[in-house]
Amino acid sequence: MAESVELTVGGRTVRVTNPGKVYFPERGFTKLDLARYYLAVGEGALRALRDRPTTLERYPDGVDGESFFQKRAPKNLPEWIPTGRISFPSGRHADEICPTETAAVVWAANLGSLTFHPWPVRRGDTEHPDELRIDLDPQPGTDYEDAVRAAQELREVLDGLGLRGWPKTSGGRGLHVFVPIAPEWTFTQVRRSAIAIARELERRDPERVTTKWWKEERGRKIFVDYNQTARDRTIASAYSVRPRPHAPVSAPLRWEEVPDARPRDFDLATMPVRYRELGDVHADMDEHAFRLESALELATRDEQEHGLGDLPYPPEHPKAAGEPKRVQPSRAKK
Numbered sequence: 001m002a003e004s005v006e007l008t009v010g011g012r013t014v015r016v017t018n019p020g021k022v023y024f025p026e027r028g029f030t031k032l033d034l035a036r037y038y039l040a041v042g043e044g045a046l047r048a049l050r051d052r053p054t055t056l057e058r059y060p061d062g063v064d065g066e067s068f069f070q071k072r073a074p075k076n077l078p079e080w081i082p083t084g085r086i087s088f089p090s091g092r093h094a095d096e097i098c099p100t101e102t103a104a105v106v107w108a109a110n111l112g113s114l115t116f117h118p119w120p121v122r123r124g125d126t127e128h129p130d131e132l133r134i135d136l137d138p139q140p141g142t143d144y145e146d147a148v149r150a151a152q153e154l155r156e157v158l159d160g161l162g163l164r165g166w167p168k169t170s171g172g173r174g175l176h177v178f179v180p181i182a183p184e185w186t187f188t189q190v191r192r193s194a195i196a197i198a199r200e201l202e203r204r205d206p207e208r209v210t211t212k213w214w215k216e217e218r219g220r221k222i223f224v225d226y227n228q229t230a231r232d233r234t235i236a237s238a239y240s241v242r243p244r245p246h247a248p249v250s251a252p253l254r255w256e257e258v259p260d261a262r263p264r265d266f267d268l269a270t271m272p273v274r275y276r277e278l279g280d281v282h283a284d285m286d287e288h289a290f291r292l293e294s295a296l297e298l299a300t301r302d303e304q305e306h307g308l309g310d311l312p313y314p315p316e317h318p319k320a321a322g323e324p325k326r327v328q329p330s331r332a333k334k
């Protein structure tokens with residue numbers, strides 16, 4: 001194998017160095033296979049990342065090697081890849097890459113970027129999310145089928161609030177549902193909306209769904225991870241390759257596909273075939289921008305009628321006003 005291979009991506013040439021380096025030993029997929037994958041699904045991958053500050057999850061020696069999350073733009077960033085400045089809960093800032101063309105995605109793949117973690121904002125306004133993201137996370141004793149049941153109920157909850165979600169596999173056992181929203185609300189308000197939606201889903205199916213932040217309280221249920229809407233929390237983008245031995249990808253789905261889809265059906269080899277046949281099944285997401293008034297009204301009713309206030313933030317966040325004690329219940333009792 002040559003020391004490098006040049007790929008034509010749009011009007012640009014992207015060099016793939018060490019193209020024969022094996023990234024997925026179980027399947028034999030190489031760095032060049034990864035780059036060609038992102039070229040094959042390029043428009044769909046770019047649609048999910050366009051203008052979004054993006055953290056790169058890099059595995060420069062493949063899935064069996066060491067990895068790291070690169071939040072700040074690499075020093076060798078080409079001049080044609082723009083950046084966006086985001087602020088962390090600590091108050092510090094960083095300039096992250098904001099892909100605007102498929103070549104940027106393939107360029108990042110050459111750095112060993114398997115998974116892309118975009119913020120739910122655009123570089124033109126990094127303080128107001130334009131996506132509400134819901135993570136249905138199977139806990140021990142549950143699986144994808146349990147996430148499917150929760151997703152179907154979630155679809156009805158969203159519909160009742162005048163919202164529409166676009167589902168995708170996580171690349172693991174869970175499901176993600178993204179709701180495009182008008183960028184008019186803060187991270188705090190979007191998170192409050194997510195909590196209200198999660199609580200309504202939990203009320204409808206309390207034996208199978210939970211909003212409990214502490215793992216010891218969740219049981220064998222689907223956890224609705226409301227904190228994925230907190231500042232600096234991101235979810236793997238559509239079409240992202242996940243760092244598991246069989247090279248799965250986060251697959252966008254149509255709602256009618258959700259019950260019969262299986263996460264292992266979508267990987268580095270099968271997704272390009274699906275993409276050629278169907279295109280990007282989430283291509284119309286950017287044509288919508290839903291409003292959150294109904295979800296925020298639900299949050300207000302939860303507070304006034306049920307005494308349900310805020311829930312714990314992730315540990316790296318400063319303590320928020322009205323947030324309950326950030327300590328495991330078993331330790332608090334002691």
